Amino acid sequence: GLPKHQNKFASSMIRSLKRLKDAAPFLHPVDPVKLNIPDYFNVITTPIDLSTIEKRIQGNQYDSVPEFVADIELMVFNCARYNGELSKIAEMARNLKTSFDRQLKQIPAAEVKPEPVKSKKSSPQAASNEQSFALTPSGMPIIRRESSGESGRPKREIHPPRPKDLPYSESKPRRKKYAAELKFCGTVLKELVAKKHEAYAFPFLQPVDPVALNCPSYFKIIKKPMDLSTIQTKLNNNEYESADDFEEDVRLMFKNCYKFNPDQSPVNVMGHKLEAVFDKKWVEKPVPPPPAAPSESPDESESEESEEEDDDDDSNDKTISYLEQQLVMMQNQLSMMKKNKKDAQKQKKKEKSAKKSSKKKSKPAAAAPAAPAFQVTYDMKKELSEKIMTLSGAKLNHVVKIIHESMPEIGNGGGEEIELDVDSLDPFTLVKLYNYVI
Incomplete structure (x- = not known):
């Protein structure tokens, strides 16, 4: 069992957890009858709770600290598996785990000194x-x-080798000119695994385990799996030549997520949230500096010089392409904002004009006033034509009624089909149709 001082500390940790407000659902074993969940033990084959863990500590049944930690993690996993990762009770379980991890950092070390091995060949010092x-x-x-x-x-x-866990630990890149952008990749990776994104980042932290997650078909659908831990390892081992290689793996991870998890499913939604974080951070990627002029050396062969020039050209091409893409994106955004503002202003003017025209038309007059010169754009006509084609039933009948009321010369609407060019309608009729349909 655990040493006495560690066992005592573990017992105090459990007592502390039981006092938290989020601990209520985990104080005692799940009762499927009382909670009306008869399928619980079909889904959860290894149940665990805080009182059971406390009894194991009191009986000194844990041989090591990792065994004790594993039971806490199993409790959190069981909760998320049965209730769903996004459920309130799963969030409560994760809060308990956060508090547990904070206390675990203070657990005293277990000193074990075995008897020295005696050997005839060994010296007194050995x-x-x-x-x-x-x-x-x-x-x-x-x-x-x-x-x-x-x-x-x-x-x-x-000491044991440094664990290759997140976050990023900087290492020497393959090529010096990519050092800045690879360091930036480490910053992006650190952002993706930050605690503030934990609620939707956790499915991507480690490789998918089809057995634990009960999805045996995963590797049949996803031929090239990817996760943040694997990306971290590749970054540490200098397997990425540049930031483009890093981005390719991150995009692959999200692509796999959307391919396996249907739209609007919890993991699919979490993938889009985390990818939005990545996109926002990725626009800050530093542009590679222009390559320095190659220094002439008698030891360098012509092939090496040619290869360096090709690399420099590729770097310049990528830089130009990246800046052009950013410029096009900004221009598109600006054009869209201007168009939306202009369309909104036109729509307001048309609505005011339509109201004034409607008031004038309702007053008796010897002769009908001339229709005001409404400005109906080509985009509005196109949008109206496409939308009318999708209407049916009462709405379509009302559209026909509007046309006959405004332009009686077209026909009497006796149930016959109307083949009509939108451009043949007067502006007033177009506005009425646009307001009703769109």
């Missing part, structure tokens, strides 16, 4: 060497080797 290991809050072992002062060697700590 026989006096001792090893011990301690568990860090994340469960990673730190091995310490203590040697006697007689050997003349100082004490040293042997």
